[in-house]
Amino acid sequence: MPVRQPDSVSEVAAGLREAGYLPGESTALVSFLATKLGKPVLVEGPAGVGKTELAKALGRYLERSLVRLQCYEGLDEAKALYEWNYRKQLLRIQTESDGTSWQDVQEDIFGEEFLLPRPLMTAIASNDPVVLLIDEIDKTDQEFEAMLLELLSDFQISIPELGRIDAKTQPVVLLTSNNTRELTEALKRRCLYLWLDYPELEHELEIVHLHAPELDDTVARKLVEIVHQVRELDLKKPPSIAESIDWARALLLLGAEDIDQDTFRDTMSVIVKHRTDLDTVAARVGVKLDPATAHAASARRPGSPSADAA
Amino acid sequence: VSRPVPPSAAIYGGIPDQGPGGFDAQLLAFAEDLRQEGVAVGTSEILDSFEALNHVAWTDQSDFKEALAATLAKSPEDRRVFELVFDRFFFRAAEAEAARREINESATSPSDAEINLDTLRQQIAAALRDGSEAALRDLARLAIAAFGRGEGSGVLGVDVQRIRRALGLRTEPQPDLPDYDPRQKGIPRDQLRRFEQHLRRELERDLIERTASLPPKRPLNELDRALPSGPIQDLAQVHKVVAQLKRRLATQGHELKGRKRHAHVDVRRTMRASLETGGVPITLKYRPRRPRRPEIFVLCDVSTSVTSASTFFLSVLHALHDAFRKLRSFVFIERISEVTEVFEHERDFRAASETISRDAGVADVSGYTDYGRVWEEFLALIEDELHPRATVIVLGDARTNGRPPRDDVFAAITAKAGRTFWLNPEPRLYWNYGDSVIAAYEKHCTAFECWRTDQLEEFVKALTRPVAS
Numbered sequence: 001m002p003v004r005q006p007d008s009v010s011e012v013a014a015g016l017r018e019a020g021y022l023p024g025e026s027t028a029l030v031s032f033l034a035t036k037l038g039k040p041v042l043v044e045g046p047a048g049v050g051k052t053e054l055a056k057a058l059g060r061y062l063e064r065s066l067v068r069l070q071c072y073e074g075l076d077e078a079k080a081l082y083e084w085n086y087r088k089q090l091l092r093i094q095t096e097s098d099g100t101s102w103q104d105v106q107e108d109i110f111g112e113e114f115l116l117p118r119p120l121m122t123a124i125a126s127n128d129p130v131v132l133l134i135d136e137i138d139k140t141d142q143e144f145e146a147m148l149l150e151l152l153s154d155f156q157i158s159i160p161e162l163g164r165i166d167a168k169t170q171p172v173v174l175l176t177s178n179n180t181r182e183l184t185e186a187l188k189r190r191c192l193y194l195w196l197d198y199p200e201l202e203h204e205l206e207i208v209h210l211h212a213p214e215l216d217d218t219v220a221r222k223l224v225e226i227v228h229q230v231r232e233l234d235l236k237k238p239p240s241i242a243e244s245i246d247w248a249r250a251l252l253l254l255g256a257e258d259i260d261q262d263t264f265r266d267t268m269s270v271i272v273k274h275r276t277d278l279d280t281v282a283a284r285v286g287v288k289l290d291p292a293t294a295h296a297a298s299a300r301r302p303g304s305p306s307a308d309a310a
Numbered sequence: 311v312s313r314p315v316p317p318s319a320a321i322y323g324g325i326p327d328q329g330p331g332g333f334d335a336q337l338l339a340f341a342e343d344l345r346q347e348g349v350a351v352g353t354s355e356i357l358d359s360f361e362a363l364n365h366v367a368w369t370d371q372s373d374f375k376e377a378l379a380a381t382l383a384k385s386p387e388d389r390r391v392f393e394l395v396f397d398r399f400f401f402r403a404a405e406a407e408a409a410r411r412e413i414n415e416s417a418t419s420p421s422d423a424e425i426n427l428d429t430l431r432q433q434i435a436a437a438l439r440d441g442s443e444a445a446l447r448d449l450a451r452l453a454i455a456a457f458g459r460g461e462g463s464g465v466l467g468v469d470v471q472r473i474r475r476a477l478g479l480r481t482e483p484q485p486d487l488p489d490y491d492p493r494q495k496g497i498p499r500d501q502l503r504r505f506e507q508h509l510r511r512e513l514e515r516d517l518i519e520r521t522a523s524l525p526p527k528r529p530l531n532e533l534d535r536a537l538p539s540g541p542i543q544d545l546a547q548v549h550k551v552v553a554q555l556k557r558r559l560a561t562q563g564h565e566l567k568g569r570k571r572h573a574h575v576d577v578r579r580t581m582r583a584s585l586e587t588g589g590v591p592i593t594l595k596y597r598p599r600r601p602r603r604p605e606i607f608v609l610c611d612v613s614t615s616v617t618s619a620s621t622f623f624l625s626v627l628h629a630l631h632d633a634f635r636k637l638r639s640f641v642f643i644e645r646i647s648e649v650t651e652v653f654e655h656e657r658d659f660r661a662a663s664e665t666i667s668r669d670a671g672v673a674d675v676s677g678y679t680d681y682g683r684v685w686e687e688f689l690a691l692i693e694d695e696l697h698p699r700a701t702v703i704v705l706g707d708a709r710t711n712g713r714p715p716r717d718d719v720f721a722a723i724t725a726k727a728g729r730t731f732w733l734n735p736e737p738r739l740y741w742n743y744g745d746s747v748i749a750a751y752e753k754h755c756t757a758f759e760c761w762r763t764d765q766l767e768e769f770v771k772a773l774t775r776p777v778a779s
Contacts, residue, residue, distance in 0.1 A: 009366060009373060026376040029366065033380060036365040039358065042384070078578075086581045093589045109585070180384075182764075189352055192362075193384040 004062050006032055012061075021050070021057030022207050027226060030194040031058055040152045040173035042137075042188060045196035048240020049177040054196075055133035058172060067126070067171070068133045068258075069119040071140045081157060083116045110161040124155055124167035131172045137187075138177040145187050152190045197243065201228055207241060213249035222259050223248055227271060229285050239271035247271050334360065340399050341382065347395055349388045355381055401511065405518045428458060431477050438501040450508035454516065466517075470509045479505065505774040551629075551766050562767060573597065603637045605699060608726070609688065611706030612666070613643040613679040622735065622761065623705040624663050628653060638692075641666055644680045646687045664763075679709065681747075682716030689723055704732045704755070708741075708748035715752040730755035733769060737761070 006012045013028035034041045043051045059066035069080055090111040099261040145285045155167035166280050233236045247270045272281050343353045347487060359381040360395040368374040375396060383392035430452055457476045483496040579595035610623050627639050631653040637649045652665050724730040734748055738759045741748045758769045
């Protein structure tokens, strides 16, 4: 088999690192188990902690291509699994309408030739094993979840007109969820579970370093500390890792050498994205950055959302 | 609960003297422990965990634990319980094994005479501040050696508190202490809690060693079990549920304008169906008619009897306003007052609730809810606007304070509106006790118990369920 088969947890951890993803302890372990046990992994956690990124990195590391199914409310079989190519079927019927019996035509038009594979089918019918990412499964309805069960436990799809299609190769499956809805027990039972949370300070610092290596050490540390402080606040949307990285890049572009109060006010909108949140952050974190001018700043009411960053 | 019988051939056959049944029996017992604490662990999950342990080095504690967690605990709540049960179970298992083999740790601990109490106090406070777990454990042992031996009350909780007091560890600042002492500014509550856990654990270990038997295991208490949460997180939670409500409604198609809107032909399904008739579209397939988006009237009780719930209710209101344009909201105690404008103009929840408590003017004389008057005023106010496509939602506890419930007026409202829902912040158990008259209203509407966000979710499902019309 051309694809990579890891033999130990540390191997996976190193591999993911090489692929540009810094895994936490459990992340590497669960990824390893996923390749060993052939079970799908359900990844939950707040938005922007790198759930989708993990799938991409796994794909790079395992040298498998990534098949992605983005879920949304109202997603159905025809868009996720397969669909009959009815246009082609009609053409087939019409071009040979004379002289062929209905029996022949019927057998003919429900063949694989007339099947349009959608992501899930692509994933299991692929000749090379893939990484299948089912993104934001919590956005679909329960009916769709039920439909997934057959695929996730046995890696097969039943098509009424055609019979069962078995997987040619076994994909590594990742399902992500932002936890906006409780998933069904049946689905959870078939998966390994991985909870990704906001990383520890040191870990996040490493991540920022990896993605914005030119950023000064002390600035990076200060940046991560501020982001951690901001997450403690009561916000509508706390900043994610992706936003820390964006902020680091913004600071690089601006050539900032330190995060002082002015820089913070100007670039704050990179990490905070609601008007009320901006006010809260400006009042609670912004003024702390520069104790000397703290008083003056609170009088000036900082934090106008028009600050254009990068 | 019947315990599953472990297979006779142990998976890890090479480990003798691991207690009865070997390692796999221990794991089954652990799973049983999890079940007792309310984690749903199925047989397939146990099999998965065995399978997973085949692939990781289970001599490494963190790998071992993560492998078990990934296969057994499948939600953040379960994960938290898992951590606690894991600690408890393997601590007890290890101690039991140590007792069985008569390995004794207390022989190596220093004697009382060597401990300088003042230094110990400061060391503990410093270790708490620096957050070093290993040091804390050692210091907890020292503290027990210094204060605990011999005079234990036999109740662990009492001993823990006695030792904590003797160490002078408090959350409030102690200004009379010298500057270099970390205790001077007070010790954060979570740090103190952690030290208490160490103390308890070490005391327990001591007890097991002395008595050479395992004390009965302590069920997890609710405080430990619950995920850390506060009203703030609840607000975010409510917004999340309502956002979901909005999404559900959005995907259910657009509002029907008038009765005669045409149904749309579903081309894909029609063509698909035409295959049965040789490609001639004989049967037309229509897109399903979607239920209309409801026009909503919300009435929210803000009296003192629902104080604890009214923050929750107001946040529901707030979130609903974020999601629906055709929404009118009212708050009431003795009279009713429309607050639609407040919510439309004020995006910040806290400011909105302040404005309401200041300006709504719904309390009259007594400050007790008067449902009869509220229904009459509501009916007078919007009688003309109620129509069969409107949904009325009442948030209140239906406690009339002895006043007439006037369910006849309420019935008139529900008759005019299409659907009426009642969200009661009290557990169903308390309904109709005392001055609660929810039964009188329940005849005319659908009542829900609603004081948690998961219950709100149930309600969302009911609200967006298509109505047969």
